[in-house]
Amino acid sequence: MKLLISLLLFLATFVVGQAQTPRVVNGYVEDEATGERLIGVNIYVSGTSFGTSTNSFGFYSLTIPNKSLVITASYIGYASKNDTLDLSTGNQTHNFKLSVSTSQLNEVEISTEESAVQQTQMSTITLGIPEIEKMPAFMGEVDIIRAIQLLPGVQSGTEGTTGFYVRGGSPDQNLILLDGVPVYNASHLFGFFSVFNSDAIKNVQLTKGGFPARYGGRLSSVLDISMKEGNMKEFHGAGSVGLISSRLTLEGPLFKNKTSFMLSGRRTYHDLLIRPFLQKGVKLGYYFGDFNAKINHIISQKDRLYLSFYSGADKFYNGSKIYYGNKIEEDEQYLKWGNRTGALRWNHLFGDKLFANLSATYTHYQYNVGYEFKGEPDFYKYEYTSKIEDYGAKMDFEYSLNSKHHIKFGANYVYHTFTPGGIQLVSESDWQDVDSLLQLSSIINANDVSAYVEDNWRITQRWKANYGLHYSTYFVNGTTYQSLQPRFSTAYLINENWALKASYANMNQYIHLLSNSGIGLPTDLWVSSTNNVKPQQSNQIAMGSTHNLFENRFEFTAEVYYKWMDHLIAYKPGATFISNSDWQDNVETGGNGEAYGLELLLRKQKGKTTGWIGYTLAWSNRQFENLNEGNPFPFKYDRRHDLSIVLNHQLTKRIDVGATWVYSTGNAFTGPQSYYTVGQDGNTPVDVLRYTDRNELRIPSYHRLDLSINFRKKKKWGERIWNISVYNAYSRRNPMFIYAKDRYGRKPSFQQVSLFPIIPSFSYIFKF
Amino acid sequence: MKKKTILILLIISALLSCKKDLFLNKIDYEIPMVPGRLTISCKLKNGEKPLALIGTSVHISSDSTSINDSNFVVKLFEDNLFIENLFPVNGLGYYGGNHTITKNHIYQLTVSRNGFNDATGSTLVPDSVQFTDYSIQWDSAQEKVHVSFKIIDPLQTSDYYLIEPYSKDSNDRNRTLQFATPDPTMEDFSAIDGFLGGITPQYSNILHGGVYRDQYFNGQLKEVQLTLESYFFENNILSTVYLRISRISKGYYEFDKSMNIARSNEILGVIGEPVQIFSNIQGGYGVVASSTAISIELKP
Helix, strand or coil: CHHHHHHHHHHHHHHHHCCCCCEEEEEEEEECCCCCECCCCEEEECCCCCEEECCCCCEEEEEECCCEEEEEEECCCECCEEEEEEHHHCCEECCEEECECCCCCCCCCCCCCCCCCCCCCCCEEEEEHHHHHCCCCECCECCHHHHHCCCCCEEECCCCCCCEEECCCCHHHEEEEECCEECCCCEEHHHCEECCCHHHEEEEEEECCCCCCCCCCCCCEEEEEEECCCCCCCCEEEEEECCCEEEEEEEEEEECCCEEEEEEEEEECHHHHHHHHCCCCEEEEEEEEEEEEEEEEEEECCEEEEEEEEEEEEEEEEEEEEEECCEEEEEEEEEEEEEEEEEEEEEEEECCCEEEEEEEEEEEEEEEEEEEEECCCCEEEEEEEEEEEEEEEEEEEEEECCCCEEEEEEEEEEEEEEEEEEEEEEEECCCCEEEEEEECCCCEEEEEEEEEEEEEEECCCCEEEEEEEEEEEEEECCEEEEEEEEEEEEEEEEECCEEEEEEEEEEEECEEEECCCCCCCCCCEEEECCCCCCCEEEEEEEEEEEEEECCCCEEEEEEEEEEEEEEEEEECCCCCCCCCCCHHHHEEEEEEEEEEEEEEEEEECCCCEEEEEEEEEEEEEEECCCCHHHCCEECCCCCCEEEEEEEEEECCCCEEEEEEEEEECCCEECCEEEEEEECCCCCCCEEEEEECCCCCEECCCEEEEEEEEEEEEEECCEEEEEEEEEECCCCCCCEEEEEECCCCCCCCCEEEEECCCCEEEEEEEEEC | CHHHHHHHHHHHHHHHHHHCCCCCEEEEECCCCCCCCEEEEEEEECCCCCEEEEEECEECCCCCCCCCCCCCEEEEEECCEEEEEEEECCCCCEEECCCCCCCCCEEEEEEECCCCCCEEEEEECCCCCEEEEEEEEEECCCCEEEEEEEEECCCCCCCEEEEEEEEECCCCCEEECCEECCCCCCEECCCCECCCCCCCCCCCCECCCEEEEHHHCCCCEEEEEEEEEHHHCHHHCCCCEEEEEEEECHHHHHHHHHHHHHHHHHHHHHHCCCCCCCCCCECEEEEEEEEEEEEEEECC
16 A cells, blocks of 8 residues: 555656646547547647547547647548647647548558557557458357457467467456456357357457556456447447347437437347257257447536446256146256346546546346256256356546656445355145255355556657556455555657567456366356455566558567466366365365467558468466376466468458468367276275376367458448358368267277367348 | 359358258377386285285277286385285285284385386375274164264374274174264265275275364364264164274375265266376376274174
8 A cells, every 4th residue: 555655656746847838638539420439549649759549438638738739530440630739728628520431441551640569558459340340250140259369369268169368367367348347257159159249349459468557356368348339320220130140239319419329139049940840848949149238428528428238148958848638747957147237437527637437337147057847736946056246336537647647547346246156946846845045155245446546657759658556455254355466568669660568467366267177168156265265366577579560551569478377276176066065175276377478460450451460379387286296287278379360351342351260289188098907905996097197188289261251232221241151161170179988998989079160151231 | 143043052052061060070089108007006004914906007098908917026115124025916916915014114015017117106104093082872762873082183294084984794794884974074985996995895895984184183182973874784773883993194095085086076077177096106106005993892
């Protein structure tokens, strides 16, 4: 805490030190056609190094010299706008309205915008939805997290799944935010689709390292996803009909230029399609669905209100329905899971310099595994439930102190309720009536409080830094954990096209995901740090270079990183989520981890051909006292090489083609290697398996080519797009897992199981 | 229009051709070859002769079987002094000796065979368990027996206690008894095939034992409470209870525990974590462990 106060005092000295009278220009940047506020727009003063970018609410604030200046707003896909401002009379509020560029295909367009070279922040990549939508779809569905997996430093999970692993971290170390609210399980269909419907999403930003102080609570990454706000001017819609699902999004003004709404829904129909083909009495099906909603209300020029909501659900079921004369007996086994999130956010501008956002948030994740029998008069039910629920409140402020310092500070409070495992037994019959709830693990309530302050410091024309502190404290079961986490990143511009960067981030995480290493089930348990299970910690240092090449048409980034982690947990050998004891009895604690590697990214965002090539060379290891005889072992997703090539080419105004090719070293796994005999005392000896060292084996490498083509046509009512995609175009049998056919028999044979061969798909997309 | 129709038909036919392939595809996978290793399976008991099962490990996909014959050289050392070569007992891999195992000594077994690296394992045979205040209550109405006693734990780390109640049948054969305890710190070691030692499981290879580690009561008295039901006695009639209390070596505990978990894990398939059976053999696999037991007879 003393350090925090010292930092604030240090920052305060800059206020005293500034005797000049610089001016502040601030405002919002929005899409001219829709009124949608734009995130990450570069705002800069032409011919100087003064610049910034809009925050997640489209707001910017710049403190600049007291004179007449040309200010430019520049954003990929939009025409840049230059406005001359005379600041001699005082501070100004200046809003930009950008229109979609008609010349974005121009190869030789040269922009002087603040590119990644000029940004202090490293290890951050932003993906626009148009960019993602041009990528090949999987079963007709484009997916945000599937696109994220193609970035360097991000590893995908098993075949086809949307779990992601950033710089050797585990999935629970990724903070996935939807409009500022954590989403605990971002998977549908056992991970083959993410919960994010791209029609409802505006912007996606992934931060892998060099975390600014405003972020906390996870060790490895922050995936910040913003939902669309809704068109302020006109009513519009978009949708698609695909092989497995359809979706529809509607948006428009409730009150023109005052209040807008956005509604978006998606549902699969596998369960409906197969129903006619099932035998009488058989119940079998799977579906998932999402619903996004957002209301955006302008209270005044200085106040804005956002209300956003998300709900998603998956259900897999099978059972029977048997008729005995007039009587019916039904039974059903099921696995269902889903998230619900909500956020109410209020933006307010205090004076010219202080921007504030106040949020109230809610998030809930739950899964249920159960069995139900309905007869007459009997009813039985067995249901295992695990859930996590958070209520939160957050304040964020941005203060443009002077032309050299832009300060962000804020505080966050979250009340967690962890219910890691409960069983409900219901039995109703003529002779008994039981409804009991058994908590296998105790319910844990925890208070999570944090505060941060960070300064974006323009030290010289060429040298910038972002430094700050994140303080957090966690109260659980009478135990208090505290953490003060320093963050630092800096960039030095060698010239206007080349910058060297470095960063350090200390991170702390109070919640853990207990995951069986076998397959990615939604049954992984979210659990809290407790007296026995300490918070996870990490330190990460990274260094890199960002270079604009060929007249800014290409951007090349190279980064090396080293991350070390403490207090990791893992299931004990043989343990699973199905246990009759408290989860704390089933985990190994005090694990350490290290991850290090090199990431290269060559990216082209303008012109007829866009895309990137990303390569990662990485190592990731874990060490637990009671696992692998105490020796370090590779993390399950330790992959030495990972290569992604993503290309999109605009053939004509109406046709674009896309291709992605990925290659990665096979996943590590532990396999039975030999067997031998044990026994004595006259008993029949038994054969036991000797496994390899933990994760010593590798499944074969993974590679895959996906292709797509989009046919666009303007219609009277809007635009229609036919999308044809081919997943795994050369039908590579990529291994998902290895299994032994006869585990304890003699001469067992092993097989690698692949899930997806070539899968063509098409979808019809419409926008009006 | 014709072109569009042809294109759509091509797409549909491509989809239909792939439909039959939309299932799990399986390809044979070869587990990398590793050389075989010598294996030792030995639990030495205070006051008894040594007995060990010696063999070799075999690659998981090999057509050959584990070698359990009389061609191993098995040496027994006591406190680093050579004692004797163990001799084949039955030609099936069992090797025995004439030396009497004594508590508080370190024993080492070294096994060699042409074509294999030597394998060595050692164990310190623990001291006897000290206990006090034992009592037994016969509840004929409930058809239960309540047994309690206190273990006197010495002030040293890593003590492991194995508790096994049993009875005898009319032919004087040991009979396993299941028991209940209100103490959650007792670990259930019930599901191990014939390897908890001591009681010859002539009726069943499932034994019922509980283990305490002294992490919660190091250097203190530890009260043990057991409840036995008549159901497990011969003819469902309560009779004399024999209580075998052993101090076991750490290797004994770790090995049995891993065996227990592996057995439980078999039914979990892909959702369970792999379980490595504990090994303390240098150059090979298996275990050399030891125990010192005392038995008391509790009559109605």
